Amino acid sequence: MKTRLILSLMLVVAWATACGQPGQRGKQAAGNDVPVFLDDSKSIDERVEDALSRMTVEEKVAILHAQSKFSSAGVPRLGIPELWTTDGPHGIRPEVLWDKWSQAGWTSDSCTAFPALTALAASWDPDLAKLYGVSIGQEARYRKKDVLLGPGVNICRTPLNGRSFEYMGEDPFLSSTMVVPYVQGVQSNGVAACVKHYALNNQETNRFVTHVKVDDRTLYEIYLPAFKAAVQKGGAWAIMGSYNLYNGQWCCQNEYTLNGILKGEWGFDGVVISDWGGAHDTDQCVEHGLDLEFGTVTNNPSAASNTYANYYLASPYLEGVKSGKYDMKTLDDKARRVLRLFFRTVMDKNRPYGSFVSPEHIAAARKIGSESIVLLKNDGGVLPLKDEGRILVVGENAVKMMTVGGGSSSLKVKKEYSPLEGIRERFSNAEIVYERGYVGDVSGQFDGVSTGQDLDETRSAAQLIADAVAAAGEADCVIFIGGLNKSTFQDAEGADRQSYELPYGQDAVIEALAAVARKMVVINISGNAVAMPWAGKVPAIVQGWYLGSEAGHSLADVLSGDVNPSGKLPFTIGAQLSDYPARTEAQYPGIPRPEMSKMGLQDVTIYDEEYSEGIFVGYRWFDHESIAPTFAFGHGLSYTSFEIGDPKVSGSIGKGLTFSIPVTNTGKVAGAEVVQLYISAGDSAVERAPKELKGFSKVYLEPGKTATVKITIDKEAISYFDADKHEWVAAKGDYSALIGTSSDALSKTVEFKY
Numbered sequence: 001m002k003t004r005l006i007l008s009l010m011l012v013v014a015w016a017t018a019c020g021q022p023g024q025r026g027k028q029a030a031g032n033d034v035p036v037f038l039d040d041s042k043s044i045d046e047r048v049e050d051a052l053s054r055m056t057v058e059e060k061v062a063i064l065h066a067q068s069k070f071s072s073a074g075v076p077r078l079g080i081p082e083l084w085t086t087d088g089p090h091g092i093r094p095e096v097l098w099d100k101w102s103q104a105g106w107t108s109d110s111c112t113a114f115p116a117l118t119a120l121a122a123s124w125d126p127d128l129a130k131l132y133g134v135s136i137g138q139e140a141r142y143r144k145k146d147v148l149l150g151p152g153v154n155i156c157r158t159p160l161n162g163r164s165f166e167y168m169g170e171d172p173f174l175s176s177t178m179v180v181p182y183v184q185g186v187q188s189n190g191v192a193a194c195v196k197h198y199a200l201n202n203q204e205t206n207r208f209v210t211h212v213k214v215d216d217r218t219l220y221e222i223y224l225p226a227f228k229a230a231v232q233k234g235g236a237w238a239i240m241g242s243y244n245l246y247n248g249q250w251c252c253q254n255e256y257t258l259n260g261i262l263k264g265e266w267g268f269d270g271v272v273i274s275d276w277g278g279a280h281d282t283d284q285c286v287e288h289g290l291d292l293e294f295g296t297v298t299n300n301p302s303a304a305s306n307t308y309a310n311y312y313l314a315s316p317y318l319e320g321v322k323s324g325k326y327d328m329k330t331l332d333d334k335a336r337r338v339l340r341l342f343f344r345t346v347m348d349k350n351r352p353y354g355s356f357v358s359p360e361h362i363a364a365a366r367k368i369g370s371e372s373i374v375l376l377k378n379d380g381g382v383l384p385l386k387d388e389g390r391i392l393v394v395g396e397n398a399v400k401m402m403t404v405g406g407g408s409s410s411l412k413v414k415k416e417y418s419p420l421e422g423i424r425e426r427f428s429n430a431e432i433v434y435e436r437g438y439v440g441d442v443s444g445q446f447d448g449v450s451t452g453q454d455l456d457e458t459r460s461a462a463q464l465i466a467d468a469v470a471a472a473g474e475a476d477c478v479i480f481i482g483g484l485n486k487s488t489f490q491d492a493e494g495a496d497r498q499s500y501e502l503p504y505g506q507d508a509v510i511e512a513l514a515a516v517a518r519k520m521v522v523i524n525i526s527g528n529a530v531a532m533p534w535a536g537k538v539p540a541i542v543q544g545w546y547l548g549s550e551a552g553h554s555l556a557d558v559l560s561g562d563v564n565p566s567g568k569l570p571f572t573i574g575a576q577l578s579d580y581p582a583r584t585e586a587q588y589p590g591i592p593r594p595e596m597s598k599m600g601l602q603d604v605t606i607y608d609e610e611y612s613e614g615i616f617v618g619y620r621w622f623d624h625e626s627i628a629p630t631f632a633f634g635h636g637l638s639y640t641s642f643e644i645g646d647p648k649v650s651g652s653i654g655k656g657l658t659f660s661i662p663v664t665n666t667g668k669v670a671g672a673e674v675v676q677l678y679i680s681a682g683d684s685a686v687e688r689a690p691k692e693l694k695g696f697s698k699v700y701l702e703p704g705k706t707a708t709v710k711i712t713i714d715k716e717a718i719s720y721f722d723a724d725k726h727e728w729v730a731a732k733g734d735y736s737a738l739i740g741t742s743s744d745a746l747s748k749t750v751e752f753k754y
């Protein structure tokens with residue numbers, strides 16, 4: 001014991017010496033008396049091995065589970081700090097109490113809310129994803145958080161999924177391309193991205209007990225690519241397991257997805273973190289790849305709350321290691337991974353210090369927002385609006401704060417500019433009139449954060465419509481701003497939408513206004529597709545997204561033409577729910593099993609869910625079934641026009657086939673276009689989707705100018721996953737590259753062989 005004490009004292013002295021003055025690189029003590037794990041001139045793996053060699057079994061187990069709601073232990077004796085995690089993908093969650101979800105009541109944690117990730121995806125601009133990741137990573141770092149619990153990249157399989165707004169749409173290639181720079185941006189701050197929810201968490205209904213049944217080809221072609229890209233191209237330092245089951249096991253303790261695919265096939269060297277409460281069994285957590293357990297609600301009757309010592313990877317694990325039930329090799333692998341996370345974050349003395357709600361972050365939020373907005377329809381050039389006349393703004397979403405609510409991604413912001421505020425500010429010469437039009441969700445509270453808004457309304461629905469229609473008759477232009485919101489059964493965690501139609505009687509309001517308005521724009525604020533039965537009656541339609549702190553400014557930038565819209569839909573907007581593939585109960589929300597099952601100590605009903613549509617998700621399904629959507633995946637208009645010239649092809653699919661595509665701005669204002677390339681396979685041994693997105697590039701052009709966009713594809717772009725061989729196959733044969741500006745506007749075709 002005395003030796004250990006002397007060693008510990010020596011370490012403290014060495015640590016103090018090595019640290020030198022705060023903010024400076026630690027002075028290297030003379031000779032080699034700085035322990036390797038404290039010597040940042042050594043490689044991370046050398047430091048990991050040295051730290052591991054100094055740790056007791058108790059210390060190794062202690063770093064594998066939470067010690068509070070959002071933190072896990074360090075190694076105090078060695079001077080390795082504790083690790084702090086934070087939600088969420090759109091901004092840094094306000095501080096909560098040590099062991100509760102409720103607010104800590106800090107006055108220094110009001111953040112920048114960046115646009116929701118569906119908005120980022122809709123920008124189709126990887127450079128913006130990098131800007132996003134760098135900015136939110138700086139905010140996390142400034143708030144002394146070491147792991148950002150995001151981004152989410154689950155594929156949008158059903159438009160009813162409550163959390164689609166947190167994800168990047170329906171296509172694996174778009175999600176894969178956009179997640180990589182986001183992860184790299186976050187981690188450039190010495191903050192880990194924790195990509196979630198791995199895997200197959202495509203709904204909120206029964207999210208804890210849904211058992212997904214999906215074939216391997218669909219798993220690998222549709223639901224895994226974004227996670228694989230985040231790991232192999234983005235270098236993600238952490239992955240969050242999902243709540244649901246797959247292949248008969250919970251995804252936070254899943255042999256196939258965690259040990260087999262993630263750590264085996266993909267070579268992931270980071271940490272698998274459970275979703276909060278996603279761990280259910282010590283044996284499976286230990287043997288099936290979980291490294292860091294959070295949020296377990298221990299059912300220990302004497303537990304004051306979430307007694308952390310009772311976590312599956314806490315005392316039960318320690319006892320099992322000591323009894324020889326669990327081997328040291330597995331424990332050391334888990335500890336090694338968590339130590340690697342320490343040395344990538346809290347132990348990196350040179351990582352930057354971050355920044356919080358800086359002008360740069362506000363500008364980034366505004367830029368990402370304005371570049372994500374999708375102009376769906378603009379008949380007669382209703383948009384952009386002139387700053388003149390009388391403009392009537394109608395709808396609750398013109399005023400309702402959207403940064404509060406929606407579940408774990410909910411935020412407390414310094415300021416959120418509403419669409420109405422943005423419009424009033426930008427159209428200062430016009431007379432702006434507001435009518436509520438309908439009442440949606442008047443609450444303004446989530447997790448103890450209040451919007452401070454009073455949205456109470458005494459008028460009846462009929463009166464609200466009558467007042468809006470009367471005002472519309474006096475206006476030069478009507479802007480209806482509605483859609484969904486962040487309340488339960490809307491765009492929110494924990495429950496899915498209960499219908500595909502707009503809620504709160506909005507369709508009737510829109511129809512009534514369209515009947516009298518001289519000019520009209522409908523702006524849909526949502527993170528999901530919605531039914532638009534009035535689309536033929538409204539000349540201009542905009543998909544507005546949840547745009548965060550700068551919502552009003554981003555929208556006004558586009559409505560005024562200060563920014564030319566360049567967003568493209570990251571998911572299909574179908575006419576009705578039955579147009580989508582998950583149409584039977586077995587497909588969604590799943591069929592309850594008659595027998596009860598165990599989830600930890602709880603008896604639960606498991607819901608078996610068949611992804612029987614296979615790879616035909618999103619536009620793949622609409623194409624396969626020849627269903628015309630209201631607005632197609634990849635669709636988005638501009639205030640200018642573009643012409644796609646004849647592509648030139650060079651190289652080979654084996655070494656890289658490059659399509660050089662001339663794009664001309666044939667209109668009168670500058671703008672950006674997204675050139676998209678889809679691959680269609682000829683005769684094939686397996687059924688293929690009619691076309692699949694395999695390349696895109698966004699180009700900004702002044703009027704009259706031409707640029708050549710280059711898109712290079714390789715064998716990956718023509719391959720399908722052969723489940724029998726368990727490998728990707730690039731089959732010989734004929735292929736077509738379909739090139740254009742939307743999945744339903746592919747004006748150029750290039751045939752090629754492989």
Ligand code: GLC
Binds near residue numbers: 087149196275276408
């Ligand atoms: C939640 C969410 C997850 C979040 C975590 C911590 O249940 O599923 O996305 O990061 O718990 O709040």
